[in-house]
Amino acid sequence: MRTLEDEIESLIAVDLAVLKPHQRRAFAGLDQYRRPVEVRGVPEVAATIAASFGAFAIFDIETVLRYPAITPFVTQTLYSMPIELRRAACDQDRLKAERARNEMVSGEMKN
Numbered sequence: 001m002r003t004l005e006d007e008i009e010s011l012i013a014v015d016l017a018v019l020k021p022h023q024r025r026a027f028a029g030l031d032q033y034r035r036p037v038e039v040r041g042v043p044e045v046a047a048t049i050a051a052s053f054g055a056f057a058i059f060d061i062e063t064v065l066r067y068p069a070i071t072p073f074v075t076q077t078l079y080s081m082p083i084e085l086r087r088a089a090c091d092q093d094r095l096k097a098e099r100a101r102n103e104m105v106s107g108e109m110k111n
Helices: 004-017 021-028 042-055 067-080 083-089 094-110
Strands: 058-060 063-065
Touching (some): 042 067, 063 067, 083 094
């Protein structure tokens, strides 16, 4: 039986997997030739991931937070991830990227 954590992990992994190529490169801090550059696009990626939580009720004590309210938290979490892990999660190598996405998600779930 799938748990809530399994559902959330799947949603985040899918969001990262289906990023448009330019968003993927920006989030991973790479240019079109896969050279390291300044990281861009994290707020946009965070908003996409936060929107995945639209189906879930997220509570802050007695207040229900909708996904716009959790976007800053998701942004902060993405910025705190090591850049090497972000690059691996957005890499062309499917197995390597899948492992990195799962590692990112499991690390996020523990925090």
